[in-house]
Amino acid sequence: MSKRRHAKEKADKAAAAAAAGADDDKRSEGAQESTPAQTFNSYQCTGNVEADFPALCALLSMGSTPLVRQVACSSASPASQAVEIAVPCKRAMKNLWWKQRLRVELESDDPLSAKSIRISGWKIDEQMTKVLQKILPSLINLQSLHFWQADLTDKMVASLLKTVSVCSNLRILALEGNPLPDESYHCILSAKSVLTEVSLRNNQIDDNAALAIGSAISTTRTSNKNLLSLCLAFNCIGDEGAAHIAKGLRFNRSLLFLSLAHNLIGDSGAAHLAEVLGEFALTHEEVVERRKLLLEKQSSCPDSEPAYTDKPTSVPSSVSTVSVSKADKKGTPKKKSQGGAKKREKPASKEKTKRVSQVESKCDEEKQPEVEVVKIGNPLLDPPQKRDGQLFLPGNKILAYLNLAGNRITEKSLPLFLTSLEMQGEKGGLLHLCLQRNCFPSECESHDKIQELLTPKLEKEPWKPIPVTNPV
Structure with missing residues (x-):
């Protein structure tokens, strides 16, 4: 009888183990079904290419x-x-x-x-x-x-x-x-x-x-x-x-x-x-566009100068008005502090600094948009010069490097570059003009004058920029 009971207990344990293994297999299969396979859209890049x-x-x-x-x-x-x-x-x-x-x-x-x-x-x-x-x-x-x-x-x-x-x-x-x-x-x-x-x-x-x-x-x-x-x-x-x-x-x-x-x-x-x-x-189309911009500026800023004067608002005028307002604000607390007692001078000075800082912050807020307009505004609104019934604007003095090597330029157009560079003056303007491998002789008087004009400007410049994407 003991042998039969022992065999029966072994059979029961084996059946229980098999059932537990089956349950584990089902759970693993369910887990695999619950977690879908990774797709292209769900992939999270790590930053390692x-x-x-x-x-x-x-x-x-x-x-x-x-x-x-x-x-x-x-x-x-x-x-x-x-x-x-x-x-x-x-x-x-x-x-x-x-x-x-x-x-x-x-x-x-x-x-x-x-x-x-x-x-x-x-x-x-x-x-x-x-x-x-x-x-x-x-x-x-x-x-x-x-x-x-x-x-x-x-x-x-x-x-x-x-x-x-x-x-x-x-x-x-x-x-x-x-x-x-x-x-x-x-x-x-x-x-x-x-x-x-x-x-x-x-x-x-x-x-x-x-x-x-x-x-x-x-x-x-x-x-x-x-x-x-x-x-x-x-x-x-x-x-x-x-x-x-x-x-x-x-x-x-x-x-x-x-x-x-x-x-x-x-x-x-x-x-x-x-x-x-x-x-x-300026061409006729550019003059018309300039007048439109001036009218738009006049409508957005009614306190500015009239548009028909053909003059944009200047920074010095705005700065001067701000400085006068600061002086007026600074002058009023001084009169009040003169009549007060010595013990009250310290709090009065603190009030002065607070008021002056508030006035300066307000002035900076009012002054900031005007400075931004002048710096990043449309160059078409720069003050022009009137000659012979035409409006002339200063040329592009931001471009520092111009490469025209390997083209079909002859010595006829070189005096035009020389004249424009002379207009730019010593401050700002072009620093390097590359004209090699064109259709003019190596010993060209105009080309030599251009290089003589640019050499001092390039030497005065503290940095000589070489662009990454302009190797030629």
Whole structure:
């Protein structure tokens, strides 16, 4: 009997264990069913391009994907950096140059410190554009994005620009060797763009695209106030396109560097660019637009000077009124404190400082919008000079670097540059004008005078800026 009971107890324990195992299997299956598989939209980027890029490509079932190559730049010395980048190319340049690769430059050894991304040697489709749109916002330290022969379309560029506007530190964009079918390069340079450096080299940009680019730089109403450097080298811009870009420079007061090297610009286009640097006469359309702006300003500020005087409100007048109001406010507490007792002088002085600080803060609030209007306002409202029945405005003295090398400029248009540079004077204006490899002899008197005029200005300048996107 004992043996039978012992066997029965073993059978009961085995059945209980089997039932428990079955319950565990059901629970695990239920847990797997409750947690759905990860999708492309639910994927959370970590900021590590080497891990996020292949994972996102796999979620989109993409076949062959480019390899990610991360290079740390700040931790290593310049010599070691050069070896790290150059040695693989020397060993197998023919095999590696055409291969698909995504180069990520890091600020340090930390894989989350991506500073620059360069995409070259492979075509990007819509799925790859989605991957980039997913990755870029997670890169907090990303500053520059370079595309070289990526076969982007206008639609892809428009979608990438929306992502670029979300990236907090991304300010440099290079789209090179990538002709767009609809030539929508002006969208990159719109007034709402936050980019400071843009390179559009080798994109077969013609005069029609230059018209839209010039309008994006500035018009009588709008202007790109963030763009500092623009490279349009190695394109097909002729005299007409140069005239459109020169028109964009008339009322732009932010662009510092402009490269039009190795295009098809002749003396006619060079004349338009030279005219912008010196004083230029307003056209009939610009005079009409100026009067409209003055009327709008008069309607928004009734206390300002009448619009028919053709004079905008000046900063010195506003500053003088503020200083007088401060003196009046400071003078009233002094009279009250003279008649009071000595014990009450301390609280009176405290009241004075409070009142003066309040008055100064109010004056600063009233003065601030006027200063902003003058600084970032429309240059069309600058005080003009009247000569021979025309209105003349001072030329563009913000542009510091102009590259016109490798064009079709002859010595006929060089005196025009010389005259405009003489109008600019010693303070401000152009610091460097590159005219090498054009259609005039090396020993040209006008060219020598231009260099003699610019050399002292460049020596006086404490900094010699070299733009990142203008290597030529």
